Amino acid sequence: MAEMVKLFVNGQEVEVESGKNLIDALEVVGIEIPHFCYHPALGADGNCRMCLVGIEDGRPPLVPACKTPVAEGLKVQLDTDKIKKIQRDVMELELINHPTDCPVCDQAGECKLQDYYMSYDHQATRMRVPQVLKGKKLDFGCGVIHDQERCVLCARCVRFTRQITKTGELGIINRSDEARVTLFPGRPLNNRYALNVVDLCPVGAMTSKDFRFKQRAWFLKRNKGICHGCSMGCNIFIDHNREKYKDDLIYRFRPRFNPEVNGYFICDKGRMSYHQENEGRLKSARIDHEDSPLVQALQTARRRIEASDKVLLLVSPNCSLEQMLAIRSLATEKGATISGYSDGCIQTGDADGYLIQDDKSANRAGLELLQIDTTYDFFKESLQRADTLVCFNNDLFFTDPDPVVAEKLKVLQTIAISTHETPFSRQAGIAIPAASYSEYAGSVINKDGVLQYFGRAVEKNVPAPEMISIARDLGATLTEPEALLHAMKRCIPALAAAESDQIPERGLKLTLSEAAHVTA
């Protein structure tokens, strides 16, 4: 627990964490200090002047809150006429050269200029002279579009490329009110995190080519999720909407702050992976390549499994811990072999030492926790012996299959439970669509052993069944939420010891000994 200090805000005593600046410390206790340029990941720059606050008896009496650490007994003034006037004046100056094109601006609804105008300004414009004109819809690369006229020159984007990605593509050139964010010609944004500048931008100056003009921000529903793009398990917001007469669709992923996992950012690939949640999905069940009602496909699958002697269940490292438990109970029930082999998810050399990992699956650590074998040798050996392969969203065609495996797959009875249409689902004897991770709730363990929970975000008009219910329909016994939680607690002492049944917001860090302390 950090040391606390007492200070006064508008005469009221508040207790806040020491070591923080006024903006961050007071935010925790629900006091907003308006600011554009400060961002906790990028540090204080002090250029916007929106966070100026009064310090009673202070020298100087007026300070930028972003650069002012909390201190015992500090008397901070936020509600004096002087401070209110400064906030109004700075807002006026921010807006005089701003195009105020909110009706066509993607940022509208989540724009600091709009919010602060309503909270701190709220006066008619006095600007009666021509505005400064600058560049519009500049393609900065990596799907980032820039509008220099909307920009408030807070330099967050510039600092991001210099401090975080260390690629430094962006700069602010010129000076005076001709200053503008730009690129050196011919050296566009070229890093794997570029789209974070769209989130960082407090106004509508940085927009995503992918998201532009697709949705108004206020129509979007925001759910908390975990990116399944790799084993980092970055925390995201899943922004989705069901337009009239249409299906519930995801329009964007945005990073969600978690200091234990991804901090403030996510990679562009993960961000854009929402497309895969909307597109390429396995839409209907098939039996022997003919469309079939779901119920019938499930019944047929169950019969075929029951009729088999040697069933091999192949589970994906992208499945949630709950799904893995349910599928494992199916294996136990049927005396089936279970494998988590999925080499195709690993792209050796792709990791960058920051967020991006080689392993493109979200829960390989879960397989390991449940002692589900992930080796190729075990898989191949099991496959040779098997007469039926039930594949839970694990695509064998990620990598070229071994000729022996390929040959076996041709003669084997196959059942694909799949979120997406894949080469394997197309070839499978029975194909059953399943809900993908934005459509169910569950838990995953990232590469650092952080157990994280995510809720259900998207509700399709015709929801695909959750993999746990599919497992139940195929004969699994461990499928009820309470039973699954109980099973998880048996595997994870830290979870059992936790006061609440809920996995904490920022995840639960499993120690090595906990991970090793696994009960079969």
Added chain:
Amino acid sequence: MEVKILSAKFDIKDAHTLAVAKEHGAYATLDAVFAMEPAAVIDQVKNSGLRGRGGAGFPAGLKWSFLPKGLNKPVYLAVNSDESEPATFKDRYILTRDPHMLIEGIIICCYAIGCHTAYIYIRGEYTTQVKALQKAIDEAYAAGYLGDDVAGKGFQLDVTVHRGAGAYVCGEETALLESVEGRKGQPRSKPPFPAVSGLYGCPTIINNVQTIASLPFIMQNGAEAYKAYGTEKSPGTHLFGISGHVAKPGLYELPLGLPLMDVINKVAGGVWKERKLKAVIPGGSSTPVLTPEEAETTTLDYESMAAHKTMFGSGGIVVLDETVDMVQLVKNLIDFYHHESCGQCTPCREGLGWMLKIVKQLLRGEGTMADIDLLVELCDNIEMKTVCVLSAACTMPVRSYLNKFRHEFVAYASDRPQGIDMNQDKD
């Protein structure tokens, strides 16, 4: 009234060369200085009462004493030769006519503060001056006054000239540091002050050329000799630049404390062309203007300037005769500060451009009385809300013109009250 302390060698032929400078006493103080403890040098400078001659007038010795002790980091000296404040041209004389006085001052300062690397930041426009300075530095190196063993005293000191490239704001000390570090000259927030964390994150002293150049005299003749000039609180001499509408514009070294009008009339030959005096800008373009009545009671020192709600500034006096259109002048002023705004802080970046456009609109006859009030209000809204004082350097004088010569602005307003003529002040 003129004295010859800093300007002693200005009129000596070839005094910029080491040989001639030495004949006239250059580097003569070094034996005595190196025989002293550095702290004693600082004390002597403190006792002289020397105040920074860049504009702010901060006591030089006191500034040096802010350096933290016992830090395991190098200490830097940055000599501010950016001299860009309109109406200021004093350092240029030192750079070209007596550069060795500056180099000697640098040696004294560096010895006192324990600095082995000094940078002279010279404005890019000083093309011929930078060459003259570099030549003098090369001579000083060749003669052993700079380098690994300064004057045979076992003290190492390197001096490098760093050229600016056209940015007034780099005269602000932290903008200057940014510029040396290869960035845009955008001032840093303080704290930390440069004495604690300056150039390359190390303790740094930044002094104006004239301040540093005053050191040889102080060390040669003692603090009391320096204090014999000027007033009690503003001791010493200053290189006053007098420009504008006077008969004899130019640079004059004067003790502080002389009556402003005496200097204008007796030293600079009075208002030119037998015209009437309209106003005086006392210390560079960023200082509030004085009316003739105010100028009558003003003396050339920090205290009198403050009492008249203006500033000593850089000592650049500009005389305005009766023909000057104050609205045009304000346009010229705002144009300058807007052009030079580094673009960092919102109020200065956006506000000065707005003010300029409002004044231009007024001059076109399209402005209104409300615009004049808006100008006054914008001065208040912008001033002191920014990292540095560039915006205040604009709004403080502009406000003074708006207050003291408001009728001239009103005369341009399209909705001016009846009876006010645009040319009422002109014959």
Added chain:
Amino acid sequence: MSDRSQLIFTGKPFQYDAERDAEFERLVKRYPTRESMILPALWLTQEQEGWIPAEAIAYIADRIGTFASQVYEAATFYTMYHLHPMGRNHICICRTLSCWLRGKQEIVDYLRDEIGLKPGQVSEDGKFSLEEVECLGHCGSAPVVQVNGEFHENMDVDKLKSLLAGLK
């Protein structure tokens, strides 16, 4: 200031000549960080070429080991760096306070009316370019005109005429 974002690519690779190369290497030792070489490196370029082509900005960034955007920032922030070719004779007229008070406009008007040269322009024959600049620090001898780096004080139209006549 006006917008200085437009760079010109010559289509030719840039590099320092031997003299500038040596000067670069001499200067880089004077600073504890290579970034400090950004301004000196831009000056060396301008000395060599008369202006700063886009290729030179990239060259400087790569040679120093910094971002091109940072060199671009400096090149556009500091107004003495020419981002376009100038005339053979570059004329700077101080437009600020003291020079304004003492008649700089007559000189500007003369150049406009008699030579057809306006501030910000290069003459068609490439002989002259004109720039109105901020205070040149010669207020006591105003108005001042700087031609190819040399200062000409107490300037008036007659003096300017003879000055121009002497230029090639």
